Amino acid sequence: MTKTISDPVQLIYAGGTFGSYGRPLASLSAEVFLPILQNLLAAQEDTAHLSKSSWLDNTLIKDSSQLTPNDFAHFYQLLLGAYAQGGRRFVLITGTDTLSYLGAFLAEAFAGSDICIVVTGSMRPLLDSEVLHSYCIDDHSDAWDNLNSSLKLAAAGEAGVKISFGGESWPAQTVQKIHSHDLMAFTGHFRAAYPANSYVKNLPDTRRQHWLDDQQKMLSSIQNRAESVRIHALYCLPNDAEVINNQLQALLSQPSSGIILMGFGAGNVPYSAALAETLESAHEKGHMVIGASQCPFGGVSDSYAAGSWQYDHHVIAGGRLTIPAIYARLLWLLLRYDSPARRRQRWLNNVTQMGTTIKKR
Template identity: 75%
Template sequence: MALPIMAPPDISTNSAPVQLIYAGGTFGSYGRPLAPLAADEFLPALQTLLSEQAQASNLPVISWLDNALIKDSSQLTPADFVHFYKLLLQAYAQGSRRFILITGTDTLSYLGAFLSEAFAGSDICIVVTGSMRPLLDSEVLQSYQVDQSSDAWDNLTESLRVASAGVSGVKISFGGESWPAQTVQKIHSHDFMAFTGHSRAAYPANSYIKIFADIRRQHWLDDQSLVAKDIEDRAPKAAVHALYCLPNDTSILTKQLQALIDTPPCGIILLGFGAGNVPYSPDLAEALQAAYSQGHMVICASQCPFGGVSDSYVAGSWQYDYYVIAGGRLTIAAIYARLLWLLLRYDSPARRRQRWSYDINQTSTTIKKR
């Protein structure tokens, strides 16, 4: 049995510093051509800039959380996601409550949604941000200066304001707005308004605790401690696949699915047309049945950025007779994050499906109440 993670006495979120984690990405790139600065070079420069602006911008007190994993976000893997989960969990267990994670924009929404799943039921406050242009001006090579035409400084200072409020949950802050992480998706490849989201968030956002008694927090930490080693061990083998419906003969999609059936149980996102419509064939139906029998979780999502899926069309409803799970209004990033967390957190396909059903019921209940 794993040793419990002991939580110290609670501390005021208003007086405690905001812990800042730098994980790479465009935000910390510099030079000609642009390349990410090493942490030991970038963080002192950032710390100096923040110190100079702290009083003028009314920024909260900041401390730094050491992070050895700095890489382009397009290279992040499930094991890397678990790294940030462990890093944040340890700091949370030691009494920190408010965090900012700076990462690259390619997988920013995926990482944010994953952390939202992983810390569900706690009172942690995590703000994930990044930028579309580097913080430092590469036209000035003699010293580190903020690029006034970049979105990085504004994104960081807004994230600090969001984190200083200490509201429980995982949020993504970008372009002057912030949203629950599970609702966010990247919608533009280079515009400063690269992300969007919404506030009608259900589970896991509705699971976060505003006022957490010490004994409840300790129980939450004990639960995490019991599975932390299993989560770390499963991460290198965890896999979530995406199958994209195209106007092809159905045999192509069938062959793609059949190629996954004999692999270890994994997550499969089936990206349907419109409201989740998927071309039918007896062979594809048989492959979906076989995937379920082998312990795979197939989730249907829409290729459309908004609206989600429904079973209102025969062209889409047939798949649910073969154990496909409707992704509802979840984004692709949120579906990926939930599948990955279930693969890491639970040891059997039955428990994973049971937990997904519980989460979806929580989502449906919240939407109906609103």
């Protein structure tokens, strides 16, 4: 039976700063933290939007800096199972180190559905570690406000994956962390294309079931590939092109993977004939190389000869996608599709939706 908007928002606690406590700070286990949080929620005066919430059991509680592709697949499986049971609205509490990566990955994975997922966390723990005789909210923390905002956003039920932080929210694929300790640690924008525009507000039951059947059919393969999938980042510095070429060469003997080539400015990369040849070899061996910019905003273009040459050697332009969004799309393609050709085709089929100005080559 299809769930309605009256059904509870399901919360997932995955650890991180939000649930940390003590001296030194460490994430509390779900068995300890969730009853505390439930009591705090019940004690609030304005609970109209909080009363219809429940917890989704999650066995993976860890610092987000330790998350792996296998862990990303875990959250995908967890949410997919709940979605198959009729759940539509979720709030995922995680750490901030990889929050933007996980949010963007879930956006890719659930594209085409009507699920509503809000990802949040905090820069300061919810609980005041200066008060050790009882658990109480730290008045200087951003955790409670972030949770409140996320629950309200999820209660509205708009389809898609969003990140809610610091009083703002954005499509998950556009978000990146821009400050290592300030409470306004994230930013994003609303000029999102695929996968944000693929979510369906009113998805007929038949189409939803077809989508679920397709995802569940691939679940075992996705879990198996998550054990060994690898994504690499090559960061251009003011070196001779031989340096980046040697780094890329070292990856060619490994199984086909995703490689993010982080160029200067609009994606400029030092040229050499050897590097061009290595890029050709990478393509032949099934690696997907994505051209990205080290700049936090703007993305890549082919305006400069210093950057456009790489696209003649099978590098795919990352467009305006952030590094977390590029990682997320690569990871999903590597998990979901079994051949380099299909992965490349799926990326390029969405090239106009990515906001890229670079023509397909």
